[in-house]
Amino acid sequence: MANITAQMVKELREKTGAGMMDCKRALVETEGVMDKAIDYLREKGIAKAAKKADRVASEGMTHVASNDKHAVVLEVNAETDFVAKNDDFQKLVNKIANHLLRTRPNNLEEALNSDIEKGVTAQEYITEAITKIGENISLRRFDIKEKSEDSASGEYIHMNGRIGVLVILKGTNDTAVAKDVAMHVAAINPQYISREDVDAEELAHEKEVLTQQALNEGKPANIVEKMIEGRLSKWLSEISLLDQPFVKNPDITVGQYVKEHHATIASFVRFEVGEGLEKKEDNFVEEVMSQVKKD
Structure with a gap:
């Protein structure tokens, strides 16, 4: 059996773009012959797949x-x-x-x-x-x-999987209530369960921004503090799930809705496809021109 070194694996990775374990397996199968290992990866479709990784x-x-x-x-x-x-x-x-x-x-x-x-x-x-x-x-x-015996999970998928939400309620087994909350989370996108969960640093930053806004508006210093309290409370209610008006009944908050069903919100997760990722924007004109230059 050929002695497969780390340097050989590294070289094959650089030539094919395949993963480390795939390269090692290819070298083992071909007894360390580099050209055969490349062919092995191509035949398995691994090298082709790796080229798509960028x-x-x-x-x-x-x-x-x-x-x-x-x-x-x-x-x-x-x-x-x-x-x-x-x-x-x-x-x-x-x-x-x-x-x-x-x-x-x-x-x-x-x-x-x-x-x-x-x-x-x-x-x-x-x-x-x-x-x-x-x-x-x-x-x-x-x-x-x-999940536990006294909990219910709410699952909601929006727009063929564009948004996925999972909610866990404690104190109830009613999955319909949990799904209602999941639908709300999908629509409104809260950042926290309650205002008490808001990070202290984020809260301080928002207060600083609101203070500067009030001062820039030329408000008297003696009423700025009260203005900030009101605006900060409004901001907290907008990002906190329990304080948000319930989408299926805006007359009550989400907190009131779950309380009516003797439940509490243990956790929620909301994933939206591609959020935070840099999306590639194709320029069709540039693409065509590049092909013309090649021809």
Whole structure:
């Protein structure tokens, strides 16, 4: 058996763009012959998939799944929004969700390196899907919540997976109430459960901004403090789930709605596809001109 060194693996990675474990496996299979290892990766479709890895994957879909004890919300990214309608992509997302529920990894790295099938890691499974579907695909993030006997999980998917929400209520088993709250979270996008959860540094920063606004308006110093109190309270009610007017009945707050059902909000997670990611904007004219110059 050939002695496969780290330098050989590094060289093959640089030539093909494939992952470290894939390169090592290729070298082992071809007894360290570099050209054969490259062919091996190409034949397996791994090198082809790796070349797609530098493409911006800011589309895709969110998904929510659950069993008796846990629930998970996740985001899987791809290059175009069309892929969310692809059966193979949807099956991939569902398989990843079930894998996360089964293994309950602590972080993304652990999730990708764990076996989704016998002898196949989640990352390797995704790489195979890249070759089949033809787009760069990645598991971007996930959040797993534990359920108890006195809790209810609300799951809501909006716009074919564009937004995915998971809500856990304590003190009730009424999943319909939990789903109502999940729908509200999808629509209004609160940042915190209650105003008491707002980070002190963020609160201080907002107060500073509001103070400067009031002073710039030329308000007398003796009434600025009261103005700030009112504006700060309004800002807190806008970002805090419990204080927000309930979308299905704006006459009451979300806090009042869950209290009517003898429940409290334990947690919520809201994922929106591509939020925070830099999206590639194609310039069709430049693309055509570049091809003309090549010809």
